[in-house]
Amino acid sequence: MGTPLAALNTAGALTSTGAAFRLRMLIHVGPGNLAISGQAFKLQYVDPGTGTCAAPAGGTPAAYTDVTAATLIAYNNNTPLDGANLTANASDPTHAADTVKPQTYEEVNNFTNTTSAISAAQDGKWDFALKDNGAPASTIYCLRAVKSSGALLEGYTVYPQISTVLPGSFNAFETNTAPSSAITGQIYTKLAGTNFSLDVVAILSGVKLAAFGKTAQVDLVTGSTGGSNCPGTPVTIAGTTQSVSLTSGRGTTGSFNVATAYPNVRVRVQFPVASPTVTSCSTDNFSIRPTAFSSVTSNMTNSGTSGVPVAKAGDAFTITAVAGAGYNLTPSIDSTKITAHAGAVQNGSVAGSFGAANPASGTATGAAFTYSEVGNFTIGVNGVYDSTFTAVDTPGTDCTNVVGTNDFSNAPDASGRYGCSFGNSVASNPIGRFSPDHFIVTSGTLTNRQALGCAPASTYTYEGEQLRVTFTLTAQNGLGTPATTKNYTTTSSFAKLDGTVYTNFGFGAVDLADAIPPLGAAALTARVPSGTSSGTWVGGIGNFTADLMVSRAASPDGPFESFRLGVLPVDTDGVTLRTADLNLDTDVPTNGNDRVLLGSSKIRFGQLAIRNANGSQLVPLPVPLETQYWNATAFVTNDADNCTALAGSNIMLSNPLGGFTVPPGSCTTGASNPVSFSNGRGNLIMANPSGGALGSVDLSVNLGTTASGNTCVGGSSVAHSAASKTYLQGAWTGGTYTVNPSARAAFGVYKGSQEVIFIRENF
Numbered sequence: 001m002g003t004p005l006a007a008l009n010t011a012g013a014l015t016s017t018g019a020a021f022r023l024r025m026l027i028h029v030g031p032g033n034l035a036i037s038g039q040a041f042k043l044q045y046v047d048p049g050t051g052t053c054a055a056p057a058g059g060t061p062a063a064y065t066d067v068t069a070a071t072l073i074a075y076n077n078n079t080p081l082d083g084a085n086l087t088a089n090a091s092d093p094t095h096a097a098d099t100v101k102p103q104t105y106e107e108v109n110n111f112t113n114t115t116s117a118i119s120a121a122q123d124g125k126w127d128f129a130l131k132d133n134g135a136p137a138s139t140i141y142c143l144r145a146v147k148s149s150g151a152l153l154e155g156y157t158v159y160p161q162i163s164t165v166l167p168g169s170f171n172a173f174e175t176n177t178a179p180s181s182a183i184t185g186q187i188y189t190k191l192a193g194t195n196f197s198l199d200v201v202a203i204l205s206g207v208k209l210a211a212f213g214k215t216a217q218v219d220l221v222t223g224s225t226g227g228s229n230c231p232g233t234p235v236t237i238a239g240t241t242q243s244v245s246l247t248s249g250r251g252t253t254g255s256f257n258v259a260t261a262y263p264n265v266r267v268r269v270q271f272p273v274a275s276p277t278v279t280s281c282s283t284d285n286f287s288i289r290p291t292a293f294s295s296v297t298s299n300m301t302n303s304g305t306s307g308v309p310v311a312k313a314g315d316a317f318t319i320t321a322v323a324g325a326g327y328n329l330t331p332s333i334d335s336t337k338i339t340a341h342a343g344a345v346q347n348g349s350v351a352g353s354f355g356a357a358n359p360a361s362g363t364a365t366g367a368a369f370t371y372s373e374v375g376n377f378t379i380g381v382n383g384v385y386d387s388t389f390t391a392v393d394t395p396g397t398d399c400t401n402v403v404g405t406n407d408f409s410n411a412p413d414a415s416g417r418y419g420c421s422f423g424n425s426v427a428s429n430p431i432g433r434f435s436p437d438h439f440i441v442t443s444g445t446l447t448n449r450q451a452l453g454c455a456p457a458s459t460y461t462y463e464g465e466q467l468r469v470t471f472t473l474t475a476q477n478g479l480g481t482p483a484t485t486k487n488y489t490t491t492s493s494f495a496k497l498d499g500t501v502y503t504n505f506g507f508g509a510v511d512l513a514d515a516i517p518p519l520g521a522a523a524l525t526a527r528v529p530s531g532t533s534s535g536t537w538v539g540g541i542g543n544f545t546a547d548l549m550v551s552r553a554a555s556p557d558g559p560f561e562s563f564r565l566g567v568l569p570v571d572t573d574g575v576t577l578r579t580a581d582l583n584l585d586t587d588v589p590t591n592g593n594d595r596v597l598l599g600s601s602k603i604r605f606g607q608l609a610i611r612n613a614n615g616s617q618l619v620p621l622p623v624p625l626e627t628q629y630w631n632a633t634a635f636v637t638n639d640a641d642n643c644t645a646l647a648g649s650n651i652m653l654s655n656p657l658g659g660f661t662v663p664p665g666s667c668t669t670g671a672s673n674p675v676s677f678s679n680g681r682g683n684l685i686m687a688n689p690s691g692g693a694l695g696s697v698d699l700s701v702n703l704g705t706t707a708s709g710n711t712c713v714g715g716s717s718v719a720h721s722a723a724s725k726t727y728l729q730g731a732w733t734g735g736t737y738t739v740n741p742s743a744r745a746a747f748g749v750y751k752g753s754q755e756v757i758f759i760r761e762n763f
Contacts, residue, residue, distance in 0.1 A: 004091045011140070011161035013277060017211065020076045020131040023160055024086075026095050026123040027145055027153070034118040040148035042066055042109035043128055045073045045141050053142035053159035060136075064144060066109055067130070073141050073162070074133035075107045082107035085115055086127045098123045105129065110148045135164045137211035138202075138271065163277070167202035167209045167249075169228045170216065170269035170280040174416065175199045175252055181208050187267070187286040188417045189390050189399040191410060192324060194291070195255040200244050200269055208249040216271040218244045218253055221281065224266050230281035234268055243273055261290045261326030261362065264392050286398060287390040289418075290323040290362065291410050292425035293331065296384050298369075303376055303430035305493040310573055312437040313348070313374055313485050314478030319431070320365045321354065321384045321424065327362035329389050330354050334423075337383030341375040341430065341494075345486040345539050348373025348434075351479075372477050374485040374540070375494045376432020382408050382423030390420045435496065435573040436485045436540075437478030440581060443543075444471040446565055446599025454643035460602035462629070463527075464552030464727030469507075469598045473497070473542045473569060490536040497571035499535035499544050506568035507531070507548060508586035508595045511560035511603070522560065523588040524603075527551045550603045552727055554736065556630035560603040566595025604629035606638060607730035610684075610701055610741040614749035617692050621745055623699065625675065625682030627728065638680040648673030648713035650702050650723040651684065658695020658748075663710035663717045668693050669745070670712035686745045687715045694748035703729050703740050 005012035005021060014021060027041070045067050047059025056062060060072075069075050084105045094100065099122045103115045106128045118124045135141070143160040146152055173185025175197055183203045190196050202212035219241040221234035237258060244253050266285050270276035299318040302309050311317055321331050331354045340347045352369030371377065387406050395401035399420035400413055407419030447468045448458040461467045475488040475495075488495045497504050509524035531548030550563070566584035570576045582593035611624040627644050628635040651671035653662040660668040672685040689695070707722040732739045 005162075008093055009158050011163065011277070013163040014132055014165050017137065017165050018132050018134070019165070020078065020129070021162065023128040023130055023143065023162075024089070024092055024125060025128065025143075025145065025160055026093050026100065026125050028095060028098065028123050028155075029118045030120045033120050034113060034124070036117050037112045037114055038117070040110045040112045041145045042111070042148050043106070043143060044146055045071065045143050047139060048142055053144075053161060054156075056142070064146075067143075069108070070133070072133055072135040073143070074131055075109075076129040076131040077107055078105075078129035080105050083114065086125070092125065095123050100125050130162075132164050136213060137164050137209060138166050138214045139164045140272065165204065165209075165211075166278050167212055167271065168204045169278070170200055170202055170271070172198045172200050172218070172253075172267035172269060172282040173284065176416065180250065183208055184283060186398055187282060187284045188415075189286060189393045189420060190256075190258070190288045191291050191418055192261045192288050192326065193257065193259050195257050197253050197255055198267060199250055199252050200246060200267070202246055202249045202271075210249045212249045213247055214271065215243050215245045215273060216251075216269050217273045217276065218242055218270075219268050220256060220258065220265050221268045222262055222265060224268070224281045226266050226281045226283050226285060228280050230266075230268050230279050234266075234281065236268075237262065237265070244269075258288050259325070260288075261324060261389070262288045263328070263389050285392045287392055288326075289389050290327050290422055292422050293321045293323050293384050294425070295322045296320070296379050296424045296428040298428070298431040300376075300431045300433070301429070302433040304433065305375075306496075307433070310433045310435055312478050312575070313372055313434045314370050314437050314482075316352075316368045316370060317431075318365060318367045319352075319354070319369050319379075319384075320363060323357065323362035323364070323386070323422070325362055326359055327357045327364075327386075327389065328359035329364075329386055330356050331364050331384050331386050333379070334383050334385060337380035338377055339380055340373060340377045340487060341432070341492070343492050344373070344375055345489065346373065348377060348487070350377070350379075370479065371431075371434050372479060372483060372485070374434050374436055374475065374487040375492065376430040376434065378430055379424065379428040381425065381427055382406070383428070385421055385423035387421040389422070393420060395420050433494075435494075435571070436475035436488055436575045437482065438578045439473045439475055439497075439569055439575060441567060441569075441577065441596040441598070442472045442474065444567070444596070444598035445469065446601055448601050449643050458640075458643050460604050460638075460640055461550070462552075462604055462606040462727040463550050463558065465606075465725075466547050466549050467601065468545060468547050469565060469567075470543070470545050471567060471598055473544065475537070475540045475542075475575070484540040486540040488537055488540045490538070495537035495542070495571075496573050496575070497537070497542070497569055499533055499537070499542055502531045502533045502546060502548070504569060504571065505533060505544070505546060506570060506595070507546070507565065508568065508584075509550065509563060509565045510584070510586040510588065511558075512562040512564055521588050523586060524550060524560065524563070525586045528565070552737075553605060556605045556635070556737070558603060558605050558630060559632065563601045563603045565598050565600070567598050568595045604638065606630075606728050607635060607737065608644075608701060608703060608725070608728035608741050609635075609730070610699065610743040612743045612746070613686075614696075614746035617689050617694055617747040620672075620688050621669075621686045621747060623684040623686055623743065623745055625677070625684045625701075627677055627680045627682075641677050641680040644677040644682075644725075644728070646675035646682070646684075646701065646723055647721060648675065649711055649718050649721040651675070651713075652700045652702050652707075652711050652720055653697050654700065655698040656695065657697070659691075659693030660689065660695035660697050662697060662712060667712035667715050667717050668695070669697060669747070670715040671699075673713050689747050690715060696744050696746035698742060698744050700740050700742040
């Protein structure tokens with residue numbers, strides 16, 4: 001008999017068209033005995049169609065039909081001869097523990113038990129020589145024995161079943177795969193939520209089985225490595241199972257539409273639909289990718305120039321991208337798609353990475369992104385993208401990426417291929433707001449007595465007198481290697497340090513070590529509380545100027561010969577200097593650096609002294625003037641003063657005596673103009689009186705800020721003016737240091753010898 005086609009009571013299948021086969025079948029006898037040749041039988045067959053062997057429906061033939069030499073399943077003229085006694089075989093069928101009585105070989109109907117009687121509860125055994133006589137491929141046929149009259153046997157429980165030649169395997173590929181005889185082909189990348197169809201082909205011995213014209217079951221699966229028997233652990237993608245009719249060995253599926261993305265999919269084909277005996281998975285796998293990241297969002301949602309949220313450039317923030325269910329990979333960011341706010345100097349760069357997406361929602365989040373600039377930015381279309389989800393597909397073959405670039409197309413090309421990559425389909429909302437991480441101070445200078453236009457060589461400034469500092473602030477991010485945040489500009493309103501607000505700079509001062517005991521170091525921050533400032537931010541850099549002063553004490557103090565001025569700028573977002581950059585401690589006792597040094601100087605409590613003078617009415621009269629400062633013990637000449645200057649109109653004349661007159665009358669004498677100082681001594685000269693008049697006049701230097709009336713300059717009446725040098729007023733009347741100095745100039749009074757014994761001039 002050879003190797004059985006199938007095990008006991010199991011359907012068999014032919015392996016070639018027109019194949020001959022043998023059927024050994026038992027007929028159980030009971031309850032009576034069957035005498036020799038006591039009953040004639042015949043063999044019938046049917047195509048069960050959509051029914052079963054017990055209840056066939058719609059096949060060809062649709063009802064049980066006698067087997068003949070001409071039927072689709074036909075008797076085969078074989079050796080041994082029809083009616084010959086059969087020989088038992090180890091693979092013969094059995095029926096429980098029943099005794100089996102071998103009978104005969106059969107090649108035509110009818111047949112009977114010619115060999116022996118069969119007692120009750122015994123089985124007769126016959127051997128039928130049959131063949132595929134042009135039956136359609138992959139068709140199931142059921143067989144049964146009936147009485148020669150056509151009457152049915154009772155209690156038929158097992159129907160022999162044979163299938164004509166089945167495909168060895170199936171495959172699936174694109175519907176445009178040519179030629180029609182093809183058995184392999186590509187399956188292109190597909191889009192989630194988009195219809196697609198494929199072709200299915202039946203294969204036998206390496207060629208299309210053109211005789212196959214049946215319906216197979218097709219579904220999409222994950223977890224298989226592809227090929228015959230669908231190796232691996234295939235799992236059906238829900239909603240993809242369908243029946244596909246093949247004609248001449250090939251057929252087209254209905255539309256698949258898979259809402260969830262899958263990175264590795266194959267087509268599984270099973271035949272027959274019920275109780276399949278042939279199962280294959282497509283040799284080509286493919287991905288069903290998302291069409292796009294539907295949204296890109298951040299926890300930084302401030303699109304304005306102020307308000308919250310706000311973070312420092314370089315601080316971590318979150319970006320979230322949603323691709324939809326099934327996406328489980330890690331998106332990337334294309335830095336060329338980052339666009340800063342309108343009017344920005346430059347686009348900042350975004351650094352950081354996403355974590356793997358949650359496949360249930362396709363949501364990927366990165367919580368450690370950084371932005372290098374100030375303001376806000378948007379991520380343009382395809383700025384967040386994925387080019388790895390379709391890794392099982394070959395670029396240029398299964399999808400349309402060009403080497404070195406990404407194709408995000410969701411419209412098929414002429415061959416039906418989509419882009420291998422996908423990105424965000426709409427730009428993100430603005431992500432921000434970001435401020436600088438810190439400022440750095442450079443180019444700090446301190447210029448003494450700037451209000452007087454004195455040369456920078458001056459080494460001191462009086463208490464209450466204006467000095468000027470200039471410095472540069474640079475706004476930087478907080479990345480590992482800080483860079484200038486060029487979008488911190490005044491014009492954009494993202495710069496929150498207003499250079500015109502003096503208090504934004506947090507000036508502080510200290511005298512590090514007084515040169516004259518017993519004074520020691522002194523905190524002077526409270527002495528520089530007010531001033532004016534100017535400057536704007538351009539490209540993240542601000543150049544600033546501030547005019548300020550050390551406020552004048554109510555009574556003499558100092559001198560502060562080691563004066564240091566520092567700055568601690570703070571904008572309204574709290575951006576300030578780095579602790580590591582601070583190099584000046586303005587507190588006493590010291591407790592750590594709190595500012596950056598801008599410059600140093602000497603600060604002195606000053607006053608202007610004027611002394612009485614007398615002399616001949618025939619020549620001009622020098623009047624002693626002197627600038628002084630408090631040296632911690634007494635006022636001494638400020639021999640470093642080469643900058644103080646007065647106008648003749650600052651000298652007010654009053655109380656004329658003798659032959660002198662002053663405005664509103666005529667001027668008998670007048671001050672020289674200007675009055676400058678060298679090494680602390682002034683050159684005030686009063687003109688000799690007109691007409692040689694004798695008398696005197698009182699002189700007062702108006703160091704205040706207001707003036708009225710006229711005074712005399714060079715013998716002429718001019719409008720009196722204020723010198724605005726209150727920092728040189730003194731306590732001349734015994735009260736506060738707010739009094740202008742005064743003296744008397746007398747003409748026609750002998751000076752005395754002035755202690756000069758001999759003067760000689762050589763020319």
